[in-house]
Amino acid sequence: MTANPVALTVFLVLFFATAGLGFYATKMRSVNLNDLGQWGLGGRSFGTLIAWFLLGGDIYTAYTFVAVPALVAGAGAVGFFAVPFTILMYPVLFVVMPRLWSVAHKRGYVTAADFVRGRFGSRGLALAVAATGIIATIPYIALQLMGMQIVFAGIGLNFTLNLPVIGAFHDLPLLVAFLVLAIYTYHSGLHGTAMISVVKGILVYVAVLAAVIVIPIELGGYGKIFAAANPATLLLGHGTANNLGPQFSFASLSLGSALALWLYPHSITGVFSSSSRAVLKRNAFLLPSFTFALALIALLGVMAVAVGVKGMPEYAEGYRIFGNNFAIPALFLHSFSPWFAGLAFAAIGVGALVPAAIMSISCGNLFTRNIYKEFIAPDCAPATESKVAKIMSLATKLAALVFVVALQSSYAINLQLLGGIWICQTLPSVMLALYTPRRLNATGLLSGWLIGMAAGTWMAFALQFKGAVYSLDLFGFTIPCYAAIIALLLNIVIAYAVSFIVRAMTNVTVKDETLAEDYV
Amino acid sequence: MNGKRRGFHPIYLLLVLPFVALLWVPIYNRVEPALFGIPFFYWYQTVWTFLGTACTIPVYLYEEKKRK
Numbered sequence: 001m002t003a004n005p006v007a008l009t010v011f012l013v014l015f016f017a018t019a020g021l022g023f024y025a026t027k028m029r030s031v032n033l034n035d036l037g038q039w040g041l042g043g044r045s046f047g048t049l050i051a052w053f054l055l056g057g058d059i060y061t062a063y064t065f066v067a068v069p070a071l072v073a074g075a076g077a078v079g080f081f082a083v084p085f086t087i088l089m090y091p092v093l094f095v096v097m098p099r100l101w102s103v104a105h106k107r108g109y110v111t112a113a114d115f116v117r118g119r120f121g122s123r124g125l126a127l128a129v130a131a132t133g134i135i136a137t138i139p140y141i142a143l144q145l146m147g148m149q150i151v152f153a154g155i156g157l158n159f160t161l162n163l164p165v166i167g168a169f170h171d172l173p174l175l176v177a178f179l180v181l182a183i184y185t186y187h188s189g190l191h192g193t194a195m196i197s198v199v200k201g202i203l204v205y206v207a208v209l210a211a212v213i214v215i216p217i218e219l220g221g222y223g224k225i226f227a228a229a230n231p232a233t234l235l236l237g238h239g240t241a242n243n244l245g246p247q248f249s250f251a252s253l254s255l256g257s258a259l260a261l262w263l264y265p266h267s268i269t270g271v272f273s274s275s276s277r278a279v280l281k282r283n284a285f286l287l288p289s290f291t292f293a294l295a296l297i298a299l300l301g302v303m304a305v306a307v308g309v310k311g312m313p314e315y316a317e318g319y320r321i322f323g324n325n326f327a328i329p330a331l332f333l334h335s336f337s338p339w340f341a342g343l344a345f346a347a348i349g350v351g352a353l354v355p356a357a358i359m360s361i362s363c364g365n366l367f368t369r370n371i372y373k374e375f376i377a378p379d380c381a382p383a384t385e386s387k388v389a390k391i392m393s394l395a396t397k398l399a400a401l402v403f404v405v406a407l408q409s410s411y412a413i414n415l416q417l418l419g420g421i422w423i424c425q426t427l428p429s430v431m432l433a434l435y436t437p438r439r440l441n442a443t444g445l446l447s448g449w450l451i452g453m454a455a456g457t458w459m460a461f462a463l464q465f466k467g468a469v470y471s472l473d474l475f476g477f478t479i480p481c482y483a484a485i486i487a488l489l490l491n492i493v494i495a496y497a498v499s500f501i502v503r504a505m506t507n508v509t510v511k512d513e514t515l516a517e518d519y520v
Numbered sequence: 521m522n523g524k525r526r527g528f529h530p531i532y533l534l535l536v537l538p539f540v541a542l543l544w545v546p547i548y549n550r551v552e553p554a555l556f557g558i559p560f561f562y563w564y565q566t567v568w569t570f571l572g573t574a575c576t577i578p579v580y581l582y583e584e585k586k587r588k
Contacts, residue, residue, distance in 0.1 A: 080562065084542035087542060088538055088539060088542060088572075090572060091536075091538060091572075095532075095535065221556070226559055226562075234551070235550065235561055238549075247546060251544075251545050281580055285573040285576040288569050
């Protein structure tokens with residue numbers, strides 16, 4: 001991976017100028033970053049347009065730009081599940097999230113766990129929701145770090161340091177990615193990130209639209225591109241008499257991911273930073289424009305196969321280290337002129353930086369509000385609160401760094417699917433709690449959560465953390481299903497059943513501080 | 521938290537439509553009819569990014585009108 005001076009210069013200027021804009025934006029607005037509501041929630045001030053950029057920048061991540069096309073390039077049609085996933089999450093945004101926004105706005109909740117604490121009067125359940133949020137986000141941040149690492153390495157910043165004692169150190173691109181993210185998040189907070197997500201949106205659209213026009217012209221049209229694809233994986237396989245087959249696992253991955261998405265702390269931070277319910281409702285039909293870009297990027301995975309970048313000697317090293325995750329960077333380097341390749345790489349780099357920043361900010365919020373203030377220092381000053389959040393956001397990034405090094409996954413997408421299994425287990429406490437008035441209580445929800453987490457983790461373990469589709473055998477009939485869905489179904493059944501039993505046996509009422517009118 | 525049924529109107533069924541169209545995979549897991557050489561499986565899902573929006577806008581407009 002030798003550096004092209006033009007591509008490298010364009011990349012460095014764009015990437016660091018954008019990150020710099022984040023600092024500058026924060027300074028210009030003279031925002032008090034020692035206030036958690038400002039650093040961690042942008043003062044709940046973002047209108048339709050900024051929320052469109054911020055949520056778009058928050059939700060469409062290295063998952064979109066690196067992991068999805070890598071899966072399409074390597075495994076074919078199954079990688080396209082991200083398209084139904086990112087379409088189906090919008091009816092959920094439209095119907096469910098405005099209720100959560102309203103109650104958070106009225107009661108001053110900063111995190112999902114704040115809501116659970118208020119709704120069920122249970123510190124234990126709030127702790128479970130907060131801890132799950134942090135644990136599920138770490139692999140997701142890891143995916144972003146990996147995205148930045150691939151970009152830095154691909155553009156040519158892959159020199160090896162020979163350190164005394166330790167020896168040759170190869171992970172320099174990863175270290176640079178980590179440092180940029182850490183310094184950026186600490187100083188900038190959500191206001192600055194909203195600003196650079198505008199730049200991200202523009203860079204991504206320019207790069208993607210150019211790619212889907214230029215590359216098919218070079219290759220002689222889409223017909224030729226698909227003719228070069230592996231016929232065995234061009235479509236999903238069909239099921240058999242006793243196996244529902246890949247079509248079912250495809251649907252389960254789409255649905256499970258769509259349900260999981262709005263439960264992630266970074267999604268909730270994005271939702272809470274909006275200035276009104278209407279902003280969310282409008283974005284439920286404005287944000288799918290990013291899904292259209294995602295579908296085009298997924299098609300780039302097919303193009304990478306048609307171009308045959310995998311077999312080219314100049315990309316052999318990238319493929320050796322990163323596997324199919326190198327498909328899109330290699331495609332850009334091969335198909336674009338150097339300056340435009342630099343721009344496209346900056347789009348991916350900023351594309352990973354924005355969500356990683358929001359993810360670690362929201363983990364900081366969760367730790368501070370629901371663990372530190374709740375259990376360690378209830379009377380801490382606002383400035384201390386903000387300081388703790390910043391330090392904790394750094395800690396989650398460090399954990400993500402360890403995750404990348406320890407679990408080099410040939411398909412980065414598995415990192416995200418693993419987080420999805422965990423975060424889905426908070427659905428009853430966060431989403432169902434918005435609807436079922438008195439049928440759920442903390443004991444029931446905690447029981448369901450515990451079983452769901454245990455079952456989900458066990459399935460992931462049985463799959464050796466290399467996949468997320470678990471084959472459920474029921475009386476000789478095989479159902480290949482996203483483990484998140486299986487664990488969630490168990491969780492819901494147990495949550496309602498135990499809640500029912502508790503209600504029948506005791507007459508303890510739920511200490512619900514929220515009122516019906518808080519939700520509308 | 522009662523009275524959520526009060527707000528139901530058939531227009532909300534539009535929000536269910538994308539789930540049916542995209543989770544019932546056998547209806548689109550095929551090559552033909554291809555569009556500009558793109559197999560049906562790929563372009564059908566891509567077109568649904570717009571159809572999803574087309575399903576949500578009427579519901580939004582209905583809610584806006586009801587609010588006034």
